[in-house]
Amino acid sequence: MARNKFDVDEDLETPFSLTHLKRLMVYIKPHKKQIIFTVFIMLLASGAGLIGPYLIKQAIDEKIPNGDIAGLFQLAGIFIVAILTTAICMKYRIRMMSQVGHSIIEAIRKDLFTHLQKLSFSFYDSRPHGKILVRVVNYVNSLSDLLSNGLINLITDLFSLMVILGFMLSIDVKLTLMAMAGFPVFAAVIFIIKNAQRRSWQTLSNKQSNMNAYIHESINGIKVTQAFTREEENKKIFDEVSNSYRTSWLKAVRIQFLVWPSIENISVLTVSLVYIGGIAMIGDGVSVGALVAFVGYLWMFWTPLANLGNFYNAIINAMAYLERIFEMMDEKPTILDASNAKELPAIKGKVDFKDVIFGYDHQKILDQINIHVEPGETIALVGATGSGKTTIVSLLSRFYDVKGGSVEIDDVDIQTVTLASLRKQMGVMLQDPFIFSGTIMDNIRYGRLDATDEEVIAAAKAVQAHPFIASMKDGYFTEVNERGSRLSSGQRQLISFARTLLADPKILILDEATSSIDTETELALQKGLETLLKGRTSFIIAHRLSTIQNATRILVINKGQILEEGSHEELIGRKSFYWKLHQAQHRSLDVG
Ligand SMILES: Nc1ncnc2c1ncn2[C@@H]1O[C@H](COP(=O)(O)OP(=O)(O)OP(=O)(O)O)[C@@H](O)[C@H]1O
Numbered sequence: 001m002a003r004n005k006f007d008v009d010e011d012l013e014t015p016f017s018l019t020h021l022k023r024l025m026v027y028i029k030p031h032k033k034q035i036i037f038t039v040f041i042m043l044l045a046s047g048a049g050l051i052g053p054y055l056i057k058q059a060i061d062e063k064i065p066n067g068d069i070a071g072l073f074q075l076a077g078i079f080i081v082a083i084l085t086t087a088i089c090m091k092y093r094i095r096m097m098s099q100v101g102h103s104i105i106e107a108i109r110k111d112l113f114t115h116l117q118k119l120s121f122s123f124y125d126s127r128p129h130g131k132i133l134v135r136v137v138n139y140v141n142s143l144s145d146l147l148s149n150g151l152i153n154l155i156t157d158l159f160s161l162m163v164i165l166g167f168m169l170s171i172d173v174k175l176t177l178m179a180m181a182g183f184p185v186f187a188a189v190i191f192i193i194k195n196a197q198r199r200s201w202q203t204l205s206n207k208q209s210n211m212n213a214y215i216h217e218s219i220n221g222i223k224v225t226q227a228f229t230r231e232e233e234n235k236k237i238f239d240e241v242s243n244s245y246r247t248s249w250l251k252a253v254r255i256q257f258l259v260w261p262s263i264e265n266i267s268v269l270t271v272s273l274v275y276i277g278g279i280a281m282i283g284d285g286v287s288v289g290a291l292v293a294f295v296g297y298l299w300m301f302w303t304p305l306a307n308l309g310n311f312y313n314a315i316i317n318a319m320a321y322l323e324r325i326f327e328m329m330d331e332k333p334t335i336l337d338a339s340n341a342k343e344l345p346a347i348k349g350k351v352d353f354k355d356v357i358f359g360y361d362h363q364k365i366l367d368q369i370n371i372h373v374e375p376g377e378t379i380a381l382v383g384a385t386g387s388g389k390t391t392i393v394s395l396l397s398r399f400y401d402v403k404g405g406s407v408e409i410d411d412v413d414i415q416t417v418t419l420a421s422l423r424k425q426m427g428v429m430l431q432d433p434f435i436f437s438g439t440i441m442d443n444i445r446y447g448r449l450d451a452t453d454e455e456v457i458a459a460a461k462a463v464q465a466h467p468f469i470a471s472m473k474d475g476y477f478t479e480v481n482e483r484g485s486r487l488s489s490g491q492r493q494l495i496s497f498a499r500t501l502l503a504d505p506k507i508l509i510l511d512e513a514t515s516s517i518d519t520e521t522e523l524a525l526q527k528g529l530e531t532l533l534k535g536r537t538s539f540i541i542a543h544r545l546s547t548i549q550n551a552t553r554i555l556v557i558n559k560g561q562i563l564e565e566g567s568h569e570e571l572i573g574r575k576s577f578y579w580k581l582h583q584a585q586h587r588s589l590d591v592g
Pocket of ligand 1: 125360361365383384385386387388390391392431
């Protein structure tokens with residue numbers, strides 16, 4: 001589903017199910033030992049923590065009336081040991097569970113990142129990148145609390161509840177039944193708000209995602225924003241996006257905070273009830289010490305119960321995030337190796353497009369394309385903007401799959417070979433050359449990590465990039481930032497050209513590779529290009545016709561079809577569409 005706008009909420013493609021929790025278990029399992037040990041430690045801690053009211057009962061009912069000072073000291077000693085045990089266990093638990101929680105988060109994030117690297121172009125075409133980012137960073141982080149504390153708390157709170165209930169029952173069964181009167185009310189509150197809570201957290205994650213997408217888009221487009229002085233307008237949009245995030249947050253929190261006050265009220269009411277009933281029962285099987293100890297346990301009883309309520313909240317929130325995370329993990333790459341895919345042997349470079357039909361969605365972009373290319377030929381694609389040139393070459397690297405017909409290399413259908421063996425033998429220079437953060441050397445070496453510095457420099461020299469790189473302060477070791485914003489567009493193209501060439505591909509695709517390069521550099525590059533292209537099959541897309549005059553064949557693409565083809569001389573001789581284009585460019589150059 002297309003979600004290609006920051007203010008469009010994402011629909012969940014998978015409904016809520018317990019399978020998300022089961023899948024989470026796969027990440028939790030490797031830490032089973034530490035978790036079990038921590039649970040054991042925590043059980044010890046909560047056991048020690050619960051002994052307090054029992055000691056008070058002993059003191060009030062036995063030691064004080066008997067004037068047993070030594071006994072009182074003994075009880076105090078036990079109490080101190082219990083408190084220390086609890087403190088030490090808590091410290092261990094915090095350290096251990098932070099480690100476990102973050103290891104789990106790291107593993108989830110690693111899997112997500114690895115999966116993202118495999119997803120096809122169509123996935124990235126269909127959604128704002130900010131929405132992808134928010135899943136990998138924010139949603140995964142949001143699981144941290146649940147993983148670090150939630151699970152352990154669940155077990156220890158359940159244990160505490162049992163122990164407290166045990167103590168309460170051992171003190172007095174009637175009082176315990178009185179105290180339990182609040183329980184159905186508590187269960188009803190939780191049940192009633194459950195769905196509203198889940199929906200509110202889903203909405204919140206949508207709004208967070210929208211806000212992230214807008215911030216991401218705004219940062220990417222900041223230069224255009226400033227050039228068109230759109231700051232005020234953008235601020236208004238941001239206010240709207242941010243306001244809707246705030247509103248949904250307040251709503252989610254309002255619902256969540258219904259739990260605590262409800263528990264507080266229920267606990268106050270039950271304690272009052274127990275006091276009233278208990279006082280009436282004093283002397284009738286209930287001692288003062290027993291009543292004080294019972295109320296002590298009753299106050300304690302609601303804390304783990306409230307914690308369980310909070311754990312339930314945390315699970316509900318985490319579920320909203322888990323659904324998004326697993327939905328992305330389940331996103332299938334549309335371009336995959338066939339089950340019986342073979343390795344593409346070392347190619348010679350023969351290429352055939354046979355009756356190729358293609359569209360990005362339902363709209364047909366390419367209609368019955370037939371191209372036959374012999375190894376070593378240079379094929380130029382020219383034509384109007386949006387006519388389908390980039391689309392044709394994208395099919396050759398299988399960035400998208402054809403909808404009809406086939407693309408063959410050396411008579412092998414590219415859908416029958418592994419993607420890696422296909423793409424390793426192709427060099428693609430995309431229209432929008434991407435520069436990564438790092439040095440110029442790193443950027444050129446990007447596609448062939450084992451290339452020596454000398455090979456990198458030779459590639460740069462071949463594409464005429466060497467002079468400008470050498471003139472920089474740190475030469476090839478100059479740091480460039482992401483997208484290469486410290487470089488000119490021509491410089492970015494030259495670096496990207498060198499990167500493509502260094503990979504030494506048998507088939508070379510150059511999409512507007514030299515469009516931003518000055519005429520003088522381009523002329524020098526043109527001279528070397530013949531040597532560079534020798535022995536390689538190449539596809540060159542260019543609007544500047546001077547770039548492609550020496551191509552073996554020029555294909556003129558119009559509305560997804562090949563309008564005409566031939567060498568430069570043939571097409572000029574035919575006074576065709578190409579001739580018109582050529583004339584027009586010459587005229588504009590002359591005027592210029
Ligand atoms: N990722 C995409 N998703 C949907 N439609 C697309 C996508 N990429 C291109 N198109 C559409 O396909 C058509 C052909 O685009 P293509 O990029 O192949 O044109 P082109 O001839 O290379 O244009 P240009 O000279 O401007 O680079 C256009 O109408 C464009 O709108």
